Amino acid sequence: MSTRLVRxxxxxxxxxxxxGLAxxxxxxxxxxxxLFVLSCxxxxxxxxxxxVLWVLMPDESRYTARA
Structure with a gap:
């Protein structure tokens, strides 16, 4: 399981x-x-x-393709 912040x-x-956050x-x-729904x-x-997180968090497939 990855500990990096990716989608x-x-x-x-x-x-x-x-x-990804979970x-x-x-x-x-x-x-x-x-928790997100309740926070809304x-x-x-x-x-x-x-x-903003949707835009900033890299997609797991793009992230692993670079490595």
Missing amino acids: PRDDRWIAGVCS RRFGMRPNTMRL LLPGPQVLVYM
Whole structure:
């Protein structure tokens, strides 16, 4: 299991951001997704942060192709 912050090719729902964060911090992807959805109930820029991470986090397939 990778500890790098990448969006995995498998176990994606939308872009793989929650799945990548879950892998990085040793959590289950569904737990991270639930935390994200619950955080959207609070005021703040959660969706904007998700979109920024979508752009900034490298895709696992592109990351492994360089190595």
